[in-house]
Amino acid sequence: MKLSDEIMKxxxxxxxxxxxxxxxxxxxxxxxxxxxxSIAMEMKEKKMTVVGDFDAVKVVITLRKICHTDIVSLGPTNNKKDEGSNEKGKKDGDDKNNKDDDSIAELVKLYKTYNPHMTMYYNVHSLEDNPNACIIL
Structure with a gap:
């Protein structure tokens, strides 16, 4: 059993x-x-909610290609089954998970995508390419 299959973000x-x-x-x-x-969008508040097992950085990078995007929160989903069984063991590990989530969210916020500059192409003609050019020097 993989750990990533069990965690829903x-x-x-x-x-x-x-x-x-x-x-x-x-x-x-x-x-x-x-x-x-699942994906839910609230246009009045301009907030998008994404649920699943995914890479958060990839979601933000793909959305930033379309529009300006900021992470409001990132964490595990609240399943009632998981709360009862993990509540005892979560006391010490909860602080560590929150710090990790906060650091990930801050790193994603700092990463900004920039459009690259257009490459300029120049056409250069040499005398050897022109059949009408004077060859005698």
């Missing part, structure tokens, strides 16, 4: 979308990422 993103077309495009791009189970 809940990520809330602050997404700067203005219209329905951009919302559909963002949801389509996020839904194509492997491991996502």
């Amino acid at each position: 809940l990520m809330i993103l602050n997404v700067n979308l203005h219209d329905e077309k951009a919302k559909q495009k963002a949801m389509k791009v996020v839904s194509s990422i492997k491991g996502i189970e």
Whole structure:
């Protein structure tokens, strides 16, 4: 049994979308990422909620190609089955998990994607390529 199969993440993103077309495009791009189970979008608050077993950095990078994106929160989902069994053992490990989640969220926030500069191409003609050029020197 893999540990990653058991952990379901809940990520809330602050997404700067203005219209329905951009919302559909963002949801389509996020839904194509492997491991996502559900996506919810609140246009009034401009927040997107993603649930599943996925790479949070990959989700943010793909959304930043479309619009400005910030992580509001990232953590495990609240399952009632897991709360009862893990509540005893979570007291010491809970602080460590929160610090890890906060550090991951801060690293993702610091990483910004920049558009690369366009490459300039120059056409250079030499005299040898031109059949009408004077060859006698």
